[in-house]
Amino acid sequence: QVQLVESGGGLAPAGDSLRLSCSASGLTVNNYAMGWFRQALGKEREFVAVIRWNDDLYTSYANSVKGRFTISRDNAKNTVYLQMNSLKPDDTAVYYCAASRTWLPTSMIRYDYWGQGTQVTVSS
Numbered sequence: 001q002v003q004l005v006e007s008g009g010g011l012a013p014a015g016d017s018l019r020l021s022c023s024a025s026g027l028t029v030n031n032y033a034m035g036w037f038r039q040a041l042g043k044e045r046e047f048v049a050v051i052r053w054n055d056d057l058y059t060s061y062a063n064s065v066k067g068r069f070t071i072s073r074d075n076a077k078n079t080v081y082l083q084m085n086s087l088k089p090d091d092t093a094v095y096y097c098a099a100s101r102t103w104l105p106t107s108m109i110r111y112d113y114w115g116q117g118t119q120v121t122v123s124s
Contacts, residue, residue: 011121049071
């Protein structure tokens, strides 16, 4: 059974950093596109970042986080990370890890597996 478990969320002041982790079981993260999404209270879930390996490493980021967030993975731990720097109050949301068999997807409908999410709250 596939499971994705997020951790590392919490409360941080604006300008600080957090590192989220997504621990996977039942699949190998290097064989999938692994993405991060977020959903703020009262808003739609939105794409944040995605990473995939196909003879080379490919990443893509939402414009709102480009230059501040970095997605990476540790194959030995079968874990994907989201390093979040220069946090803003607008980054406050539940962050979800997801896995897809398609190429660098940015739409929710392209993802096959989802975690339960971890809350990130950024104070002003």
